[in-house]
Amino acid sequence: MTNDADRSINSSLDPAEAEAVWWRNWRLPALAGGVLLAGAVGVAAIMGLVNSERERDLRAWQDQLGLVADSRAADVAQWVAGQKRDIAALAGNASVQLLLTELAVVGGNVADITDAAGQVQYLRNLLTLTAERAGFETHSLAEDLRANVDLPDQVGLALLTAEMQPIVATPNFALPPIEVMPDSPGSTVLNLQAHPEAGVLLTLAAAVPALQPGADDTTVGLVVGRRTAAPGLYDQLRQPGLRIEGLEILLVRPQGASIEYLSPLADGTPALGRRLDRGTAGLAAAQALKEPGAFLKSEDYAGTSVLATGRPVPGTDWLLVAKVDSAAALADIEARANRLLLVLLLVLGLAAAVVLVVWRHGASRRSARSAQLYAAAAAELTRQRHLLQVVTDSQPTAIVILDADGNVRFANALAAERAAMTAEEMIGKSLGAIVGTAAAARTLALSERALEGGEAVSDVWRIEGDSSVQGGRRIYLADHVPIPPSDDLPLGVLVVERDVTAELTERARRESTLDALIMTLVSVVDRRDPYAADHSHLVGDLSQRLAREMGLDETDVETARVAGLLMNIGKILVPEDLLTREGALSEAERAKVRACMNASAELLSDVSFDGPVVETLDQVQERIDGAGEKGLKGEQILPTARILAVANAFVAMVSARAHRAGLPVDEALSELLADMGQRYDRGVVAALVSYLDNKGGRQHWDATAAQ
Incomplete structure (x- = not known):
């Protein structure tokens, strides 16, 4: 009956009055529908924002884990190369080659060599010095004899004939079994082994070539070294100056159908104490072996969901894996999503409560207030830009901000003076159009490097033929600093050029x-x-x-x-x-x-x-x-x-x-x-x-x- 009455009343009114009555009847449902629609749009926007930020965080983790993996793999490779150099240096030592060559000639009988005792004593001193310098042995014989203690027999250096007979060794060094042999003179091999008392040991062997004309391909003996892997090797797995919750850096290697973990694990497993099937579904180390360098979302040895990447270690069959607990890595974005949803619900409730009160104020009044706020914000922004211009113009350096496309977004007075135009004229123009394509190529290349690496890049460049300075050469120092995007500026690079001719x-x-x-x-x-x-x-x-x-x-x-x-x-x-x-x-x-x-x-x-x-x-x-x-x-x-x-x-x-x-x-x-x-x-x-x-x-x- 109410609808019939409304229709009866509306029929008695002119069209304009009928439209006003219709709006009064439907305005509250319309406002409620608008609030619900705004809520749905807000939820969709928040989910889209969260997904976008999650992808951005994943890209950031990909870059960070990649940098960590590259850095640690390079340090491990450098450390391994240093150990190989020490062994290879002994294998290439002329005194070592001479004694082993003479032994090969006389059939391995030391007594048949003239001055054998002197040579052996010299080589023993050489091995002892090298072992102490390179970390293969930490105590000298004289110190241990004075202390009246037993010397460790797990580490040290030794020289062997081609028939694997020991000739010279560091004090109390027991010859380890040689599991992997060098395939040619001058080559060096290494292997990691678990020892019940000394922990993980690194064994290296280098073939000694004969010291005689035309015998470069003849092996007359071996230099064998053994040292503890800790702390030297495993210290390289620590990223200096970086603390990330859930980050773990470890070494693995393939062992047939298995993956062997070479470094101590975060769950307390010692080095070489765990092997897993390479076919384990979702195993981060297995995927990293298949796709070195790929960014992986998988599981670690304990079944924990992780973000990971791997890098081969040059000179070895090892793979360095850097991983981080994905829950810890993405905890901030998940918490942010929950906060945003909660805020949205509170806003929607508040909006529903006050919409009936504030809608009568009218659009004109709100627009006037917004205009005042906008004018105040614009004035503040203008003041800050003027202050920035004054500060940068007073500096004795040329300062320019370039966007990702190489266009000038800001320039100070000295930069404008060098370009022979005003700072306002430079804004919006490409650097190539201002100084020329050839002159801009170096600056643009360095800016691109700064954006790709996410860190500052410095460069020194010279201008020849400048008669105003002594020597005719002017030297500049340029810093390229990446700038994250903001409301006022897109992603860009701050370029600061300083004339250091007088200082140098x-x-x-x-x-x-x-x-x-x-x-x-x-x-x-x-x-x-x-x-x-x-x-x-x-x-x-x-x-x-x-x-x-x-x-x-x-x-x-x-x-x-x-x-x-x-x-x-x-x-x-x-x-x-x-x-x-x-x-x-x-x-x-x-x-x-x-x-x-x-x-x-x-x-x-x-x-x-x-x-x-x-x-x-x-x-x-x-x-x-x-x-x-x-x-x-x-x-x-x-x-x-x-x-x-x-x-x-x-x-x-x-x-x-x-x-x-x-x-x-x-x-x-x-x-x-x-x-x-x-x-x-x-x-x-x-x-x-x-x-x-x-x-x-x-x-x-x-x-x-x-x-």
């Missing part, structure tokens, strides 16, 4: 002046002591060579060289008659010479060097066992000071002086070896032996001693 020119001038001053000081000292005229240069040269042999960075290499040149500056305080006197000096006179030489660090204390030159000179008289004046010992002494102590002692022993003749190289080495671990650092002495025997140093110093 001043630095080169300062370094040249300092080097000239050093040479002048050395020349002054050398003129006062003709018997040691070349001592400073020889010590500086040898210190530099030993620092490089030990793998120090360039700053420490230069520090060792400069400290070697300057360590005798204190001689200017020594009376000249003591320096040139023939015959032995008294103990008091020697003490006076040492005191004056120790003053080198004090004399140079106010000179600014790039490296710790003064600190090196101050510590050069310290002893490894802590018996020096300052009581420093071991690693407390700078590496450069330890190097300089060995270099100075060696040069002094092989060089003639006013009161004595120089020692032969071998006698000097014997004295250094006798004091190794007490006065001199074991690693530096080993580096000296390697330099003399493997880098041509013996011939050089034999000639020096003869002079």
